[in-house]
Amino acid sequence: MSESFKNKDRIKFRKDGIQRRFILKTKEILGITESELAKKLKISRRTIQEWTKERITISKIAIEKMSKWTKLPIPKNHKIISWKLYLQIAGKIGSRAKIKMYGNVGGDEKYRKEKWRVWWDITGQHRKTAPGFQSIIKIKIPRKSILLAEFVGIMLGDGGINKYHTSITLSSEEKQYISFVSKKIKELFGVTPKIYKLSYAKAVKIVVNRKQLIDFCQTIGLARGNKIKQQVDIPRWVKENRKFSISCIRGLIDTDGCFYTNSYYVNGKKYSYFKIAFISASKLLAHSVLETLINLGINARIDKNHRDVRIVDSEHVAKYIREIGSHNQKHIDKIEKWKVALNGKAAVC
Numbered sequence: 001m002s003e004s005f006k007n008k009d010r011i012k013f014r015k016d017g018i019q020r021r022f023i024l025k026t027k028e029i030l031g032i033t034e035s036e037l038a039k040k041l042k043i044s045r046r047t048i049q050e051w052t053k054e055r056i057t058i059s060k061i062a063i064e065k066m067s068k069w070t071k072l073p074i075p076k077n078h079k080i081i082s083w084k085l086y087l088q089i090a091g092k093i094g095s096r097a098k099i100k101m102y103g104n105v106g107g108d109e110k111y112r113k114e115k116w117r118v119w120w121d122i123t124g125q126h127r128k129t130a131p132g133f134q135s136i137i138k139i140k141i142p143r144k145s146i147l148l149a150e151f152v153g154i155m156l157g158d159g160g161i162n163k164y165h166t167s168i169t170l171s172s173e174e175k176q177y178i179s180f181v182s183k184k185i186k187e188l189f190g191v192t193p194k195i196y197k198l199s200y201a202k203a204v205k206i207v208v209n210r211k212q213l214i215d216f217c218q219t220i221g222l223a224r225g226n227k228i229k230q231q232v233d234i235p236r237w238v239k240e241n242r243k244f245s246i247s248c249i250r251g252l253i254d255t256d257g258c259f260y261t262n263s264y265y266v267n268g269k270k271y272s273y274f275k276i277a278f279i280s281a282s283k284l285l286a287h288s289v290l291e292t293l294i295n296l297g298i299n300a301r302i303d304k305n306h307r308d309v310r311i312v313d314s315e316h317v318a319k320y321i322r323e324i325g326s327h328n329q330k331h332i333d334k335i336e337k338w339k340v341a342l343n344g345k346a347a348v349c
Contacts, residue, residue, distance in 0.1 A: 010057035010081040011074075016173055018075050022063065023052050024260060029070040034279055035305050041065060045281060052258075055171055056201040057081060139212045140190035144220070144237055149244035150327075151188060152220065153251020154181060156232055156285060161224040166213050168206045170255070172197060176329040177254070182206055189213060233284040234292065245292050246324050252289060253278050254328040259335065262312075274338045276311040276320060283307060296323065
């Protein structure tokens with residue numbers, strides 16, 4: 001993180017949803033977009049997204065600034081995490097892992113190489129596969145299907161592909177969705193992914209170490225490397241099939257989307273409307289989501305920065321829920337609350 005809040009204390013709220021609601025309320029009061037809030041705070045838009053999804057704790061300075069601008073009190077149920085202490089703990093964890101694998105090799109480059117060679121001769125070369133990369137064991141190659149299209153949506157939302165593995169990063173609180181995604185990966189490719197809890201964020205990585213999967217993902221239109229730089233998009237084979245498009249959109253919004261309530265007062269009376277948002281740093285992807293929703297008969301709009309897609313009309317929110325739905329329990333819970341509320345209006349976020 002190269003933002004101005006780097007190396008600063010963080011605030012950790014003791015209940016889920018508090019951090020996200022504070023950010024959403026700030027945007028609503030200030031009447032600005034996510035990008036505009038990021039610019040105002042002098043941080044990256046990606047950082048705002050991670051804070052909103054509660055994958056990482058928010059900067060104490062940032063929340064104090066938002067509180068000052070909006071006059072919103074900072075929720076009391078929280079604790080301050082010292083950034084210096086956090087770095088010390090993270091460093092110790094990393095050091096222990098390195099020592100466990102290679103021994104205490106110190107800072108001498110020549111000595112490190114010698115110790116690595118000893119480890120390789122005794123242990124490393126005799127492993128079934130190289131650490132973190134299984135190229136021999138083959139995966140099942142699935143045909144194009146509704147399930148594969150949803151996997152594409154999930155990967156476009158929170159997935160990543162590098163030269164060693166394929167991964168999906170999700171909030172550690174989304175336990176049921178983590179289980180759902182893991183099972184679908186096994187169903188599609190015949191491999192059981194590994195799940196790693198991240199020490200630096202409230203998130204997990206679902207990882208598959210298979211070169212064949214990396215190669216396959218690229219054949220179906222998923223890019224290896226930085227998705228933002230490459231301005232990823234929904235593959236053509238998905239766009240050209242209505243059922244595939246529905247599944248892909250579900251995967252995208254289940255990972256990078258939000259179901260939320262927009263509230264305002266008129267003549268002292270409060271009105272709350274259930275809405276859906278999808279935000280992407282890829283303009284191509286955001287416009288494809290917009291176009292796909294419209295083709296499915298769901299009215300949506302995009303902001304002037306061409307990154308924030310919203311479904312705001314109650315009738316079309318209902319159509320999305322009815323025809324596309326969600327497999328992510330955190331969204332399903334909000335939808336169920338919305339369904340039981342009178343006229344589809346409820347403060348559910």
